[in-house]
Amino acid sequence: MKAPIRVAVTGAAGQIGYALLFRIASGQLFGKDQPVILHLVEVPPVMGALDGVEMELDDCAFPTLAGVVKADSDHLEDGFADCNFVLCVGSVPRKAGMERGDLIRINGPIFTNTGKAIQAAAAKDVRIVVVGNPCNTNCLIAMANAPDIPRDRWYAMMMLDENRAVSQLAKKSGMTVADVKNMTIWGNHSATQYPDFYNATIGGKPAADVIGDESWLQDTFIETVQKRGAAVIQARGASSAASAANACIDTVKNIITPTPAGESFSAAICSDGSYGIDEGLICSFPLTSDGSNWSIKQGVKQNEWAQAKVDATVAELKEERDTVKDLLP
Numbered sequence: 054m055k056a057p058i059r060v061a062v063t064g065a066a067g068q069i070g071y072a073l074l075f076r077i078a079s080g081q082l083f084g085k086d087q088p089v090i091l092h093l094v095e096v097p098p099v100m101g102a103l104d105g106v107e108m109e110l111d112d113c114a115f116p117t118l119a120g121v122v123k124a125d126s127d128h129l130e131d132g133f134a135d136c137n138f139v140l141c142v143g144s145v146p147r148k149a150g151m152e153r154g155d156l157i158r159i160n161g162p163i164f165t166n167t168g169k170a171i172q173a174a175a176a177k178d179v180r181i182v183v184v185g186n187p188c189n190t191n192c193l194i195a196m197a198n199a200p201d202i203p204r205d206r207w208y209a210m211m212m213l214d215e216n217r218a219v220s221q222l223a224k225k226s227g228m229t230v231a232d233v234k235n236m237t238i239w240g241n242h243s244a245t246q247y248p249d250f251y252n253a254t255i256g257g258k259p260a261a262d263v264i265g266d267e268s269w270l271q272d273t274f275i276e277t278v279q280k281r282g283a284a285v286i287q288a289r290g291a292s293s294a295a296s297a298a299n300a301c302i303d304t305v306k307n308i309i310t311p312t313p314a315g316e317s318f319s320a321a322i323c324s325d326g327s328y329g330i331d332e333g334l335i336c337s338f339p340l341t342s343d344g345s346n347w348s349i350k351q352g353v354k355q356n357e358w359a360q361a362k363v364d365a366t367v368a369e370l371k372e373e374r375d376t377v378k379d380l381l382p
């Protein structure tokens with residue numbers, strides 16, 4: 054029997070939490086032979102609802118669920134104790150008419166204590182995925198407040214953007230989602246993100262050749278992906294939850310699974326200065342994993358039009374960093 058993996062989920066009784074926990078507990082993330090102990094973290098007024106979530110987890114009788122720990126956000130160290138993964142979902146979602154960056158002064162402060170508590174209590178091999186928005190800058194805040202944790206353990210989620218882009222390309226080309234590869238999102242999880250269709254392939258051929266409509270790619274495709282979160286909020290009256298939970302599962306799977314040769318996945322990690330992007334920014338790149346550590350895929354070329362898109366999203370990340378400089382020790 055394998056030793057259990059401990060996974061903390063903050064905001065565990067929220068929309069995304071509810072869509073995420075049951076998939077992790079059922080073995081869909083780490084496998085059917087890997088026991089998991091879930092650490093559920095919520096704000097004090099929501100602990101009653103969290104009891105209900107725990108009851109439902111019990112009622113699923115998942116063989117892979119080896120335990121549940123609950124903690125409130127006044128006792129974060131209990132919540133993160135010995136955790137191998139911390140999935141930071143807990144935060145306020147935006148409403149219609151807002152940009153994700155508008156949440157920065159509401160949600161940013163949550164991540165100072167989160168970083169400190171992860172450093173104090175989590176397992177030595179901890180890896181952290183930040184989902185709560187604006188996720189890149191929240192990740193930066195948590196990382197800066199946990200200086201003893203190696204910087205390559207921090208991720209902000211970009212996989213929902215990548216999945217959205219893959220799906221749009223598959224639909225437009227009449228091919229399957231499995232045919233679309235290397236659909237990198239560069240930069241910020243915001244309306245400035247750059248979905249890099251020029252370097253994506255469909256059925257092994259350049260996506261732009263297969264689609265054969267560059268103006269659709271440059272305008273409609275990019276805007277659809279950049280504004281998809283807002284479109285879901287408009288339609289559903291609440292932000293993406295099941296697809297966000299799915300993207301969180303995909304992110305962790307991409308981190309712990311060696312990336313197939315020639316492929317890559319998108320996540321925002323602490324820039325090492327690759328592609329001239331400021332060292333220390335939490336920026337999305339094309340990544341590969343060896344099953345435990347990531348590398349930034351090198352040698353990806355951008356034309357002048359695409360480079361301007363990358364520059365714009367990186368500029369926004371720098372502005373966000375400046376906005377929260379009081380939260381960065």
Ligand SMILES: NC(=O)C1=CN([C@@H]2O[C@H](COP(=O)(O)OP(=O)(O)OC[C@H]3O[C@@H](n4cnc5c(N)ncnc54)[C@H](O)[C@@H]3O)[C@@H](O)[C@H]2O)C=CC1
Binds near residue numbers: 184187211242
């Ligand atoms: N990176 C991405 O691709 C995506 C990010 N998001 C973001 O994820 C976040 C969560 O979204 P939802 O689950 O829909 O929101 P929700 O409001 O349904 O759930 C959030 C939960 O977090 C809890 N919470 C708030 N502050 C907390 C704290 N300090 N510690 C622990 N828990 C806390 C709340 O009590 C609530 O139960 C939002 O910021 C949203 O914008 C959503 C979709 C995609």
Ligand SMILES: O=C([O-])CC(=O)C(=O)O
Binds near residue numbers: 282
């Ligand atoms: O758009 C939002 O506010 C929620 C989110 O991050 C997404 O759906 O990508």
